[in-house]
Amino acid sequence: MDILIGPALAASVNPCEAQPVQLNLKRPMSLTNLASIDDLRLRARKRLPKFAFDFIDGGADDELNLRKNRTAFDAVELVPRYLTDITNRSMKTRLFGDEYTVPFGVAPVGFMNSAWPGADLMLAKLAGNKHFPYVISTASSTAIEPLTEAANGYAWFQLYYPCNANVYGGLIERAKAAGIKVMMLTVDVSSPGKRDRDIRNQLTVPFKLTPRVLSDLVTHPRWCWETARHGSPDLANILPYVDDGSRSLATMQAELISSSVSWETLQRIRDDWPGKLLIKGILHPDDATRALAAGCDGIVVSNHGGRQISFGPASISALPDIAKVAGDSPVLLDSGIRRGADIVRAKALGATMVLAGRAFAYGAGAAGEAGVGKAYEILHTELDRAVGQIGCTQFEAVDGSFLR
């Protein structure tokens, strides 16, 4: 789970008071010179306060896993087969009987609105319009209900198993009532990751306006202004259960994640959840085997984007062994997706679909609603091109025979 700023922000930061700045809020932003997810990242780095950018961008400890997620992808080589008519291509993918336009979705990202105010809703709408999955985080900045409505049937829900039974029961019931069909239990956070950047940036819960943070805010008036206008990122799904009136994020965080999640917990969740159940954060094939035996409908191979540990495998390196034991059960993958070709690499190594977290957060940080659309467009066009380049017309036909 990823904690950023408390409700103090909107109330306590008035960027206009802090430094009178003339804002041109209507100026349209050109995105035509942004070619890649890395370009979106660089634009986001300029537009966001350092603590907000680092919160999204950073990884655990010395960020070894963060880097490894990329180098491991780069090492996967696909060998093109030419002399095939690739004029008509389809990136469509089926999962659990539903059809998606593309084989990628938005990974659950807590406090997504720290990337840009309203980012959660922008992404849910995008998924609804383009027909691909959007995974609502337990720690989303906007509540399950409006996000599910905006996603128009394309929302899934990610569950952190909370300490408090009322919160657990409440979240499950709300997800059911909202019409969610796919739930994903995240299991890699029992012992939270240590992110050094957040410590250096003095990111605390509740948020404190230290001189360092204040100077960061006043040099990013646009983000500050929009955040003050929309309200700072909150734990919208947990708020209804915090009855001490303080709305302190520390209190809410304590409600949010239990460190006692076990195989018995999984069995209980399986019994309580009637829809499809995925388990996210699996890196060992034996855990995958056991989760499937316990009734999970699929596995999400993930190292949480390198945010939890720095000494484990890249997700893409762990994928082949897990795909082998999963047999016909779907295996999804996240962590390190930055190029359309990465999605093809993951498919060749056994993934059914992938999820991307930061790619969409960078899009939001780079240009708000237009930026999340740009992130989708970049991944989609790169994917379509890469599938064609290896000599394939259907994404679903990509398999291990393309691997070198």
Ligand SMILES: Cc1cc2nc3c(=O)[nH]c(=O)nc-3n(C[C@H](O)[C@H](O)[C@H](O)COP(=O)(O)O)c2cc1C
């Ligand atoms: C800012 C941030 C917040 C995240 N919050 C959550 C969360 O609330 N729940 C969860 O299961 N994973 C969370 N993740 C992990 C993502 O779901 C996903 O595993 C990861 O972002 C994939 O790596 P990528 O960013 O390289 O695509 C978060 C990731 C980021 C970057």
